[in-house]
Each structure stands twice: as C-alpha cells, then as structure tokens.
Amino acid sequence: MPASARxxxxxxxxxxxxxxxxxxxxxxxxxxxxxxxxxxxxxxxxDIRVRNYEADLTPCRIALSQLLDPVGAGHVCAEVTxxxxxxxxxxxxxxxxxxxxxxxxxxGSRVVKPDISGLAxxxxxxxxxxxxxxxxxxxxxxxxxDPASGTAVVVGAGLTGVETANELPAMLADALGPESSxxxxxxxxxxxxxxxxxxxxxPVIEKALRDNxxxxxxxxxxxxxxxxxxxLSTGEVIETATVVWCAxxxxxxxxxQLGVPLDRLGRIRVDDYLxxxxxxxxxxxxxxxAARMDDEHMSVMSCQHGRPMGRYxxxxxxxxxxxxxxxxxxxxxxxxxxxxxxxxxxxxEGWDRRVVSxxxxxxxxxxxxxxxxxxxxxTGDRAALLAAAEPELQTxxxxxx
Numbered sequence: 001m002p003a004s005a006r007x008x009x010x011x012x013x014x015x016x017x018x019x020x021x022x023x024x025x026x027x028x029x030x031x032x033x034x035x036x037x038x039x040x041x042x043x044x045x046x047d048i049r050v051r052n053y054e055a056d057l058t059p060c061r062i063a064l065s066q067l068l069d070p071v072g073a074g075h076v077c078a079e080v081t082x083x084x085x086x087x088x089x090x091x092x093x094x095x096x097x098x099x100x101x102x103x104x105x106x107x108g109s110r111v112v113k114p115d116i117s118g119l120a121x122x123x124x125x126x127x128x129x130x131x132x133x134x135x136x137x138x139x140x141x142x143x144x145x146d147p148a149s150g151t152a153v154v155v156g157a158g159l160t161g162v163e164t165a166n167e168l169p170a171m172l173a174d175a176l177g178p179e180s181s182x183x184x185x186x187x188x189x190x191x192x193x194x195x196x197x198x199x200x201x202x203p204v205i206e207k208a209l210r211d212n213x214x215x216x217x218x219x220x221x222x223x224x225x226x227x228x229x230x231x232l233s234t235g236e237v238i239e240t241a242t243v244v245w246c247a248x249x250x251x252x253x254x255x256x257q258l259g260v261p262l263d264r265l266g267r268i269r270v271d272d273y274l275x276x277x278x279x280x281x282x283x284x285x286x287x288x289x290a291a292r293m294d295d296e297h298m299s300v301m302s303c304q305h306g307r308p309m310g311r312y313x314x315x316x317x318x319x320x321x322x323x324x325x326x327x328x329x330x331x332x333x334x335x336x337x338x339x340x341x342x343x344x345x346x347x348x349e350g351w352d353r354r355v356v357s358x359x360x361x362x363x364x365x366x367x368x369x370x371x372x373x374x375x376x377x378x379t380g381d382r383a384a385l386l387a388a389a390e391p392e393l394q395t396x397x398x399x400x401x
Contacts, residue, residue, distance in 0.1 A: 005036070007038070008098060009106060010107050013046070046063075050302075060132075080107065101281070103282045109249045113245055117224040152242040153186075153238055158196045161186060163339045165209065186214055187218075187220055189218075191219055193206060200355045220234045268290065272330075293305070304334075314389065333395075345359070
C-alpha cells in the first residue's frame, strides 16, 4: 500500500452508507490514519428509500454530513457516470475524474420504465425521494370537481406496488376532501397480485386490498399513458390523472461498464467477501451485487440485504487494501414485512414466505423496522456510528405470534 490510499464508495443508499461507516470503523480499530474514505453520490443525503410509498416523507431524508463527518469520512456531491477499472478511476457528470485504490460500488437499482407512449411525460413513481415528492406535489393539484382526479392507477403488483396502492386511498381522500370517493386501481400482468410474496401471503394481501377499497386488474399491462387516462392491453381505458409506475427493478446501468457477466437483474456477481468477480480492486454491495446468502439463495434487492452487505464490504475493502483477514458474509434468515396500509401488514419468514403475523401485530413490527431498525444513529455521536457499523448480523425482527 502507498503512504496514503483512497477508498471510494459510489452511492449513499443503504449499502453505500454502511460501507463507508464500516470502512471507517475498521480503520479506527486498526489505528490507521493514512486511508481516506470518501462517498460519491449525486445528493448530500442518505434517503430511507423503502419508505417512499408513505404519506409523510419527513423522516425519509438524512443529511450525509450528520453521518459521515463524525467518523472522518468525506463526501463528493456528484453523479458517477463512468468506471474505468483498468485506470482505477471514476468519472462524474461534472467532468471530474476521481482515482481510487479500492472502490465499493453501491449505486443501487432503478425502476424500469419501458418505452410506453406517455409514460415518461405523465407517469409518476416512488423510486426515489425526489420522485415521491413529485407525486405528493401532484396530488395537491387534484380537484374534487374533476372526475379524473378521483382515480389513481398503480402499475405493478409487487411489493412496492402493493404498499403504494394501499396508501393511496387515504392520500387521495386527503387531497380531494372528506366528501370524495377516491378510486385506486392496481394493475399487473400476472394472474394474481402479490406474486413476489408467495401463496401463503396472497390471501392476506387480497383481503387487505378489498378492505382498503383497492381494485385489482390482473392479467393486463399498460399500452399508453395520457395526461388524463391510461390504456390497458385489454383495450380498457381508465380515466385518471395519476398513474404510478411500480413495475420492475434493475441494477444501476453502471454495472455494464465493468466488462463482466451480469445476472438477469444487471447485477455483478461477488464472492463471499463482496469482491466483484473478474474486476480487480472493486467491491460491490446492495442492489448492484448478487451475493450468496446461503447454499441455495442469492441476495435480493432490499435494505434487509443491502445494509449488512454494506457493513461487510466496508470491513473487507480495508482488509483487502491492507492485506488483512476479511469476513465471509452469510445471512441465515430471511423475512418480509409488507405494509398493507389501514389493513395492517403481513410478516413472512423463510424463502418460502410462510405467514407468521398479520394485521395490527405485523404493522407494529413494520413500524419498528421502518422507523427505527433501518436507521443509522442520528445523534451525531462518533462512537455510536462506528458501533452500528460492526460487521455482525442482526437477528430477525421480533414479532408476536
């Protein structure tokens, strides 16, 4: 290692933040002061992305300075647009070139918006904090005397689509007034809603949609989006001023620049230490990385896996740089807690998603996860931040049976 070295972390989401904190923690443990850790991301924030479907986004954005400054990590506010592994550099949208001795790629994933007429112009999403805020601003422009304003269409009945659809009736009612009768329609190409959640949870999801007044149209796609309508593949035209696209996620397209095979989601394959396979000096974590969780299952695009992947990548990137031991990541448990709006939530365990809790009980667990468990310490205390970045696995969230 040279007299001084630089570790760049591309991305400040769940994986990126925890990679930076994890690297800072290991340097602190070793007493090393000659390695610079710097996060590179377009916004000076850590966003709690998984909460973007909620009505109140106030707690969903945290200043990076509050989290990085106390541990001595830096931040470059720039969008990474290019990776050159041979030269060990990143290129940014403002024309800068940043060199690194090691890189943790943690730029996350994006919702996939196909080339459907009108979708780019008139469609909304909740993929990012800014996009969710744009949807909220739009809702405030709706008028009670306008028939199209009273209907919202959510496209994609996966986890994000289901959570968004269950929140929208109340959000529309708040925008249009107490005398309004909002209509929310959830559209999906699959034969059943909640296909990501398996057979055990599907009846719970279907009942919650009914109880919340959400209509489901399955076996149908979208062929066109207008300013005041959406056209389905069945030929049905729904009058609506609000179309929210929640169908399909892919890893950030930067992964294509590494010149290595990618999986079907555009993710980089990583080894047990989160090192990108076939790329020297590069680690990957979060939604851009396909990591083995156990002998049968790979990681999924979720903060449940992104956060520990970040911690381990941060620990291991310093170990790799300094020629010290690294830790193997394995996560022996898997759970899903899906928010169902006023109908509560559904909590499943295992890769087969066996339902273990529903309704208000599951909702209480979801609130702890969304409001506490996935947050970094917000006190600005250096010791607390470094302690939280320890590369150890949390136990599964507690629930009442």
